[in-house]
Amino acid sequence: MDPPCSPPFFVGSVNGLICLFNRRGDTYIWNPIIRKSKKLLKSSWGTSRYTKYGFGYDDKCNDYKALFIDHCGNSCNDELSNLRVVVNIYSSRTDSWTTLHDQLQGIFVLNRLASDTWGSLELPICGEEVFNIKLGVVDSELSVLYTCKAGTTSDVWILKNRRVNVSWMKRFTIEYPQYAILYGFDSPIFTFSIYLNLSDNDDILLLIPGKIMIFDGSTKKFKHATIVKECNTAEIYGESMVNPLTL
Template sequence: MESEGDEASHQHPKRNKPTSSAPFSSTSVQDSSSEFPVLPADLISEILFKLPVKSHLKFKSVSKSWLGLISSPKFVKSHINISSDNNSLLYDHVTKAIDFDFPPNKSNKSSIKAVGSANGLIYVVLGHSDLFLWNPSIRKFKKLPSPRIVFLYMYGFGYDELNADYKVVCLTQKVYDDDSRYNVDKIYSLNNNSWKRLDEFRIGKLSNQTGMFVNGKLRWENTTKHFGCYSDWDVIFIDLADGRWGEMEKPFYSEGKLRFEPCLGVLENDLSMLCHHLGSHADVWVMKEYGVKESWTKMFIIKYPYDNMGYSVFGPPFCMSSEGEILFRNDSVFMIYNPNDDSIRFPKVSNFGPLVEATLYIESLVWLFVANGTTNATTSKDTKFTDEDIRVINK
């Protein structure tokens, strides 16, 4: 998920004892004429936290103490928190995509779906049978065991903080004669490296294939009734900690008819919802306080961008930059909305084909461990899909 680093060329005739606040020694350098001040262990940690993953992989070979520090769960978690706060995605008008080699090599044409990401791990579905967890930063992947579901209809991926576990949800639906639907789902635990069957839960028709992960839960839009081309709907969720299903309140909106069913998303770690109004605009709602219906707030009203084919419909927001600009997916390209002047622009991304799937991604050192503390992740080096590349734009 490594390049070699060079040992320091100076010898150290004297070293301080390790401090109790960090798992490695502070270091001083001394020659015949002067002695440099000691660099505190805590300061070294703070410096390393802010470096990119590429540097961490090099520094692992500096010493055993540095290897232990950079590999420690505490360091990995602190680095994730810093990476998550780095909103540099929308700075440039022209961005270059980065190619990542993703195994395994496939001779047949298979659809590639990036279902979601959490802490730098990306859940990838190849066709309907091959499931992977992948960390592009450290070039490691893990193929998951088969969930033994005939047809994977919906997906979800997230981090169970209560149990410190990464989990995948795969589900399909059974439709009965009275048109009632029940989900048939399984949940995968990375800690246990196994799937578990969950209880059935009566639902309508789920609109989005990918569950939106917020606050330890995956959510889908659930269509319950149909009125012509319009539908009544609610939001259902599954708690990754205990595997239980539930429902949550949607915002109240009364401004005319909606063109489509609302789309769920995640904006700044909060649940968001995009409502398209016929031929005019879309609203972006955000739930400011999780689980509280009254906290749903209409954040933005965005007029449809027009082109030669008429107005263009865009998907839910992906993220917000430190300047307040918001990234959307507009059909096969990206769209950036600036709420300060109500402007819309379409960034150029070189080395990048038509957009099919998109998910947010941050650099991380998260390793694919299993319950016994060992890893069976595989390094990706020289293998690629033969039908298409996966290209990633870092957050």
């Protein structure tokens, strides 16, 4: 692996393409299989310590998009809820950036994008006491992972019928071992992703920052874990021959 920038920071991955950036604010779309990359036009994103980002594909418009959200304030002591929000969106179809101001407040971004619209959404009722809720992705669906206070189980909720009547459906519950505290989430700002095979009886792959866990698909019980040092949110990567220079 020879990324186009160093040190590379991971924005997201879709259709065999990886979006990266470096500390200078240079952003790239890279296909490591064919060893080709495209450096994006310079943007003003990344000016705050609260920058969040994502990368995805809009199949309706055949458009790859990179999104950066900055929370800007007058001092380093400003609370997140009081900071100004600046949204920068790159479109591969127009090869340009769009900047929006104060459109979102208190948002944490997943590495998935769709249309350029947004709104508020109620979370599912997961229990009497909300202990640990994290947004994430199960396959391609927006999801919530609710971990009980004891840290022994997590309920997986899937957002359904999002274009008509928004509703949440509890998909399954995964069971952690007695030493589950070793596999707890490090920070509430991180997201998760779960990969499911075609059959519900196959293994479940759970990816979180610094950790990769496998659960039995039929019992939903823990089977194996791998600790990955210095890792941001893990992502599923699938090889492709998509050339970023011809997007």
